[in-house]
Amino acid sequence: MTWAELRASAEHRLLACGIGDAATEARWMLEQVSGMDPAEQIMRGRSSATRRAVTALDELVERRAAGEPLQYVLGSWGFCGLDLLVDRRVLIPRPETEVVAQLAIEELRRRGERVGRRDAWAGTDTAYAVADLGTGSGALALALAAALPDAQVWATDVSAEALSVARANIAAAGTPSARVRTAHGSWFEALAPELCGQLLMVVANPPYIGEHEREELPTEVRDWEPEHALISGPTGLEAIAHLIVEAPRWLRPDGVLVLELAPHQAERAVQMATDAGFVDVEVAKDLAARDRVLIARRESPSF
Numbered sequence: 001m002t003w004a005e006l007r008a009s010a011e012h013r014l015l016a017c018g019i020g021d022a023a024t025e026a027r028w029m030l031e032q033v034s035g036m037d038p039a040e041q042i043m044r045g046r047s048s049a050t051r052r053a054v055t056a057l058d059e060l061v062e063r064r065a066a067g068e069p070l071q072y073v074l075g076s077w078g079f080c081g082l083d084l085l086v087d088r089r090v091l092i093p094r095p096e097t098e099v100v101a102q103l104a105i106e107e108l109r110r111r112g113e114r115v116g117r118r119d120a121w122a123g124t125d126t127a128y129a130v131a132d133l134g135t136g137s138g139a140l141a142l143a144l145a146a147a148l149p150d151a152q153v154w155a156t157d158v159s160a161e162a163l164s165v166a167r168a169n170i171a172a173a174g175t176p177s178a179r180v181r182t183a184h185g186s187w188f189e190a191l192a193p194e195l196c197g198q199l200l201m202v203v204a205n206p207p208y209i210g211e212h213e214r215e216e217l218p219t220e221v222r223d224w225e226p227e228h229a230l231i232s233g234p235t236g237l238e239a240i241a242h243l244i245v246e247a248p249r250w251l252r253p254d255g256v257l258v259l260e261l262a263p264h265q266a267e268r269a270v271q272m273a274t275d276a277g278f279v280d281v282e283v284a285k286d287l288a289a290r291d292r293v294l295i296a297r298r299e300s301p302s303f
Contacts, residue, residue, distance in 0.1 A: 004045035006030065006054060010061050017065040025070055029060045032074050069220045080143040084169050089161040090136040091229045096286045097205050097260060100293050101143035103284050104130075104203050104258045107295065110303040111254075114149050124178045126152035130201040131250075133187050133243065134158070136229060138166030138180075140203050145176035151200075156183045156190035159228065187239075188246050199250050204243055205260040210236030237265060244272045244296065251298055259294040266291035 001009070007030045014022035027038055033056040036044060063073045071077040071092045076085055079093035080101050086092055109115045113128070127150040132141035134157055141155035155170070157163045163184055170177045183190040209230050214222060221230065232239040240261055247257045257278070261269050266283040273281045278296035286292035 001049050001054060002046050003030070003034070003036070003041060003049045003053075006049045006057060007041065007045075010057055013061050014064060019064065025064065028070070028074060029057055029064075032060065033057045067219060067223065069224050072224065079137075079139045080146070082139070082142055082146065082169075082173070084137050084139055084142070085165055085172075086137055087165065088224060089159070089226065090165045091205075091225055093137060093139045096292055097139060098143075099284070099286050100203060100205060100258060100260045101140055101147075103293050103295065104140075104144060104201060105147045107256055107258065108148060108151075108201065110301070113151075115147055116149060126150055126179055128152070128200040129154065129195060129198055130203065131156065131191060131195070131199050133190075133202060133204040134206050134229070134239075135166050135182075136162050136205070138169040140205060141166070141180055142169060142173050142176060144203065145180050146173070151179065153180045154183060154191060154195070155180055156185060156187070158184070158186045158190075159226070160184055162226070162229070187242060188250055191250070196250055198252060199255055200252055201256050201258065202243070202247050202251060203258045206239035206243060207232040208236050208240055208260070208262050208265060210234060236262065237268060240265065240269055240294075241272055244269065244276050244278075244294075247296070248277050248298060253298055255298050257294070257296040259296075260292060261294055263291040266294070269294045 007026050010029060011022045011026035014025055019025055030041055033053045060073050069092060071086050072088060076083055077093055080098050084093060105115060129152045130144055131154040135141050135155035138155055141153045144151060145153045155166055163182055167182055170180050207230050211231055211234050243259060270281050273296040278298060280297040280300045282295050283291045284293040284295060
């Protein structure tokens with residue numbers, strides 16, 4: 001079997017299972033097992049595929065056919081230019097959460113903080129601290145560390161298994177990893193007491209699905225992704241409410257809270273933030289123009 005035939009066979013099997021973009025998924029899977037990028041796959045299409053690649057691709061296709069999300073099948077996924085390890089211990093990084101990262105970075109840039117690559121010889125000195133609570137794969141924490149060269153970033157999670165994934169991703173991140181600290185525990189409880197009142201920013205993609213909404217989730221999400229990272233409680237607002245109420249104690253007087261939420265929760269979340277004492281509160285939209293990110297500032301911005 002040639003490489004081209006192997007890829008065509010995988011595409012055909014994925015199509016038969018109802019996979020919509022079977023051609024793209026087959027290409028990604030072949031890249032995973034062969035190490036060949038799309039151009040190389042075309043150039044070497046008439047060459048014989050290795051037995052190892054045939055066996056490995058067959059396994060990936062079988063997993064995908066059984067309903068496992070593509071990201072878990074591949075074992076990694078891109079997020080803000082980072083290549084992250086992902087498996088069933090953590091949520092799959094999504095474009096909506098990339099918007100959270102971008103807005104958080106832009107918020108600090110407008111406040112005058114440096115954005116960009118860090119000098120490799122600059123050491124590990126930092127000027128301020130931020131926290132990514134419920135870090136999962138470490139996606140938000142690493143995106144912030146990569147873009148904010150003066151930030152110490154704390155990444156916490158109540159799941160020890162998720163934190164293991166985050167630590168693996170941090171270890172593979174290169175220079176930014178020196179400024180990322182991990183801590184095991186529930187939300188703010190995981191943080192060192194001396195950080196109380198010292199954080200310039202808290203970011204989170206908390207669970208925000210209500211128990212009554214579980215059956216409405218796509219099968220790939222409901223049956224494969226970790227429930228504790230999806231379901232917040234009866235209403236879906238439990239984690240959001242906790243973070244909003246507790247954040248002012250942990251933030252600096254000029255600190256800001258950035259939270260991902262569901263569009264239908266935006267109005268309630270704004271009221272919660274206002275009641276908690278945040279002075280300037282807004283909700284930003286995601287790429288589909290839906291309310292998605294709560295930005296709550298302890299004082300009015302000067303930018």
